[in-house]
Amino acid sequence: MSKPSQTESQATPANGAAGTVKRKRTFAIGELAEMFEVTPRTIRFYEQEGLLSPERQGQRRIYHDKDRVRLKLTLRGKRLGFTLAEIREVVELYDAMPGGNTRQLHRMLEILAEKRADMEQRLEDIRLMQHELDDVETRCRAVLERLEP
Amino acid sequence: MSKPSQTESQATPANGAAGTVKRKRTFAIGELAEMFEVTPRTIRFYEQEGLLSPERQGQRRIYHDKDRVRLKLTLRGKRLGFTLAEIREVVELYDAMPGGNTRQLHRMLEILAEKRADMEQRLEDIRLMQHELDDVETRCRAVLERLEP
DNA sequence: GTTATGCTTGACGTTAACGTAAAGGGAATA
DNA sequence: TATTCCCTTTACGTTAACGTCAAGCATAAC
Numbered sequence: 001m002s003k004p005s006q007t008e009s010q011a012t013p014a015n016g017a018a019g020t021v022k023r024k025r026t027f028a029i030g031e032l033a034e035m036f037e038v039t040p041r042t043i044r045f046y047e048q049e050g051l052l053s054p055e056r057q058g059q060r061r062i063y064h065d066k067d068r069v070r071l072k073l074t075l076r077g078k079r080l081g082f083t084l085a086e087i088r089e090v091v092e093l094y095d096a097m098p099g100g101n102t103r104q105l106h107r108m109l110e111i112l113a114e115k116r117a118d119m120e121q122r123l124e125d126i127r128l129m130q131h132e133l134d135d136v137e138t139r140c141r142a143v144l145e146r147l148e149p
Numbered sequence: 150m151s152k153p154s155q156t157e158s159q160a161t162p163a164n165g166a167a168g169t170v171k172r173k174r175t176f177a178i179g180e181l182a183e184m185f186e187v188t189p190r191t192i193r194f195y196e197q198e199g200l201l202s203p204e205r206q207g208q209r210r211i212y213h214d215k216d217r218v219r220l221k222l223t224l225r226g227k228r229l230g231f232t233l234a235e236i237r238e239v240v241e242l243y244d245a246m247p248g249g250n251t252r253q254l255h256r257m258l259e260i261l262a263e264k265r266a267d268m269e270q271r272l273e274d275i276r277l278m279q280h281e282l283d284d285v286e287t288r289c290r291a292v293l294e295r296l297e298p
Numbered sequence: 299g300t301t302a303t304g305c306t307t308g309a310c311g312t313t314a315a316c317g318t319a320a321a322g323g324g325a326a327t328a
Numbered sequence: 329t330a331t332t333c334c335c336t337t338t339a340c341g342t343t344a345a346c347g348t349c350a351a352g353c354a355t356a357a358c
Contacts, residue, residue: 028304028305029305030304030305039346039347040304040305040344041346041347041348042345042347044306044307045345045346049345058353058354059305059306059307059353060304060305060306060354061305061306071279076274076277076278077278079230079270079274080230080271080274080275080278080346081228081229081230083344083345084159084344084345085344094285097288097289097292098292100292102293102296102297105289105292105293105296106293108285108289109286109290110287112282112285112286112289115278115282116279116282116321119275119278119279119282121228121237121276122228122229122271122275123272125225125228125229126229126268126271126272126275128225129226129229129264129268130265130268131223131264132222133261133264133268136243136257137258137261137262139246140246140254140257140258141252143246143247143249143254144251144254144255147251147254148251168306177334177335178334179334179335188316188317188333189334190316190317190318190319191315191316193336193337194316198315207324208324208335208336209324209334209335209336210335210336215307219331223310227315232314232315233314233315234314255353
């Protein structure tokens, strides 16, 4: 595939040594980028699209663990073929949840149902694809068997 | 989603009535397009990209059942997030299979293994996503419970 | 001090996968 | 015969999701 279908490659934790107070770990954009094997540009782009809103210290962006999690979810959504707009829609509603009005909550349930149906369709597609892979491989090996003793 | 995640909506079989010889059914581009809920443009584009090679009668494209199947597989591949280039790579090798040399066959097995790994990653992503959906829905309903008696 | 590293904000470029409009052919139907 | 469909090719337009400079700031290392 063209997409980096990895999960998250833990970078070396620069702070938070054993025996120390579990200080809130933060990340620079480059660290986060390396973690997930994306470019800083990608992360800035996601921010511009309303998917992330990191803290600032002066100019610099400071990412907390919640940002890291959100990035992870975003990338997972991408691997599943969701557009950034779709992901943002969920994210925004999710942020508005505590204290969200009833209408928003119901809208959220609607979206959840849609996504769920989507996942089911994807599962079915994957199952079918796997069967085809099995099929092709079987035939492939059969031909090879006749060519190589 | 933006994508038409449907399977195939059987169009009315214009020929092949009961009791008739199972005449090879063919399709015009418009019929095929309607079947899969895509535009003719999309189908022509796939041909241009080497994914389809329909028969011609004069100018007109005539699609046989094998073309229909190939289109179906292509669209499934798309729903799974494969690029047209990736799909074509498999399709081309698949066409070259009977009579294909050993090297090609082994290359095919390689690709199959890759795709298989990809499917596994996708399954994992879907499982994780489903859990998150469950999670969010639970919390969503909890909040609603406190708002609506 | 200066060199290097890593960050910042523009801003224009690129690719995939089509969309859309123009101009025309041919057969069937009114 | 004229109109209506459905098809054809050509060609330029569009959108999403970044890539790729360029120019500049700040801090850490030498």
